[in-house]
Amino acid sequence: MSDGMAAEDDAPQDGPYEDPYDDPYDTEPEIDLFTPRSAAEDRWFDDEAGPVVRLFSMTRGRAARPVDEGLFDLISLVRATDAGGRAEHEPALDATHHGLLALCRDQPLSVAELGSYCDLPVSVVRVLLGDLNDAGLITVTRPVALAHRPDEQLLRDVINGLRAL
Amino acid sequence: MASAHSDAPADTRSALFSSVALKILVAGGFGAGKTTLVGAVSEIRPLRTEELLSERGRPVDDTAGVEAKRSTTVAMDFGRIDLRPGLALYLFGTPGQDRFWFVWDELAQGALGAVVLADTRRLADSFPSVDFFEQRRIPFVVAVNCFEGTEVYAPEDVRAALDLDPGIPVLLCDARSREDGKELLIRLVEHAAAQAGLDPMGAARG
Numbered sequence: 001m002s003d004g005m006a007a008e009d010d011a012p013q014d015g016p017y018e019d020p021y022d023d024p025y026d027t028e029p030e031i032d033l034f035t036p037r038s039a040a041e042d043r044w045f046d047d048e049a050g051p052v053v054r055l056f057s058m059t060r061g062r063a064a065r066p067v068d069e070g071l072f073d074l075i076s077l078v079r080a081t082d083a084g085g086r087a088e089h090e091p092a093l094d095a096t097h098h099g100l101l102a103l104c105r106d107q108p109l110s111v112a113e114l115g116s117y118c119d120l121p122v123s124v125v126r127v128l129l130g131d132l133n134d135a136g137l138i139t140v141t142r143p144v145a146l147a148h149r150p151d152e153q154l155l156r157d158v159i160n161g162l163r164a165l
Numbered sequence: 166m167a168s169a170h171s172d173a174p175a176d177t178r179s180a181l182f183s184s185v186a187l188k189i190l191v192a193g194g195f196g197a198g199k200t201t202l203v204g205a206v207s208e209i210r211p212l213r214t215e216e217l218l219s220e221r222g223r224p225v226d227d228t229a230g231v232e233a234k235r236s237t238t239v240a241m242d243f244g245r246i247d248l249r250p251g252l253a254l255y256l257f258g259t260p261g262q263d264r265f266w267f268v269w270d271e272l273a274q275g276a277l278g279a280v281v282l283a284d285t286r287r288l289a290d291s292f293p294s295v296d297f298f299e300q301r302r303i304p305f306v307v308a309v310n311c312f313e314g315t316e317v318y319a320p321e322d323v324r325a326a327l328d329l330d331p332g333i334p335v336l337l338c339d340a341r342s343r344e345d346g347k348e349l350l351i352r353l354v355e356h357a358a359a360q361a362g363l364d365p366m367g368a369a370r371g
Contacts, residue, residue: 055217074214074272075186075255108184110255112243116212121238123217143186143275150277154252155358156365158187158277161248162351165206165343 058096058120059127070142071133072126077108077141087137096120097128101137108141188255189350190272192297193282194290198310198340199258200242202282206346207244207256215240216268239265241272254350259294269297278304278357280349282340285309285318288326295327304357306334308349332360 064072072078080087080101087093087101096118103109103117115125132138144154191199204211215238242258257272259265273279279298283291291307298305309323320335329335334352338345358365 073275074257075188075253075275077184077186077253079184110186110245110253112214112241112255112257113212113245115214116243121215121217141184141186143188145275150357150361150363152358152363152365154185154187155354155363157252158248158254158354159351159366161246161252161254162347162354165246165347 055121055124058094059124062127064123064126065130068126068130068133071140072111072129073143074112074122075110075143077110078104078114078129079108079139079141080105081137081139087135090135090137092131093135097132100125100128100132104138184251184253186253186255187277188257188272188275189277189353190257190259190269190279190303191282192259192269192279192291192294192305193310194284194287194294197282197284197287197290198312199282202280202308202310202338202340202346202349203242203244203256203258205341205343206350207246209245211242211244211258213240213242216271239268241268266297273297273301273303276303278306278353280353281305281307283307283309283323283327284312285315285323286312288323291327295329304353304360306336306349306353306356308336308338308340310340311337332356 078100082105087098090097099118100114103114109117111122111125111129114129115122118125120128129138129140133140144151191202193199200211217238239260241260244256246254246256248254254277259269259272279294281291281294281298295305295307297303307323307327307329309318309320311317317337320337324331324333324335334356336349336352338349340346355366
């Protein structure tokens, strides 16, 4: 083993002299301090590590309340109400709450989308949305009850919308 | 007569009524092309959402001995199509594994209908989906994903093999094709309308 390593070290240098400080094979990426990093790059840990913050601590140990039953369906649309920056003064809200509000400020987003963009299970998102709803910071639109009597006009809109894609 | 103060609550309310969300499920066996189809017709890259299995509704029968494992999650891929301002259609790929039936129940609630993707090499994989939607009277179409290199079967052969009612549309498709995906969804909505005794496009279509 040691012979092999020594041989490698003592290998004669062929070819023209190359400046050791100008290594064309140095593929080390330059660090750009000015471009904002994506959330994915900020996650230096991998998924195998599990969440850094335990999910139950994000909800302070709470599960969704029965009073919210059906309110936060996967496709319930959530929109932040323009409460004039009132959210900033709500002491009970943390960064995740504010993150949810920021996501649905400009357009309504479904509960499923909020979970996906925040990288949180829907069950956790539901609890946090319950807090925001209690504070009057969001409006929630439940999905249309289509089950047995779909609306003819709505179906026409869906078909026309699909045709126009 | 415009008042000096705009009626903020009323504005909020009208904004609410203008946003409607619908969902269509995309079911089928493992590897049948569910996520591919969702991605082909969605305007956004398919998203993934997770549901924790520790919630209420978790089946109690087959979890003996795994109570300590609290963080089991089931992932669902979904996409979104904005049909017009204020009308969003969500497509949910159903989790494939049979142990997640209770998630299907939640997903199926209020769904406009479902597309069952069938792979002719593993036709039996689509039986559970067909059963599920038949039992719950959820309108569905069967789409045979024509994978390259597989023999193409006539829709009627697939209908016979799956023992489908004559009224259920069976279509051939390429799950990667946006046009095919659109056509599938249109046929599904038309089928759902017909099943509800409606004729949304009127006689003009014939």
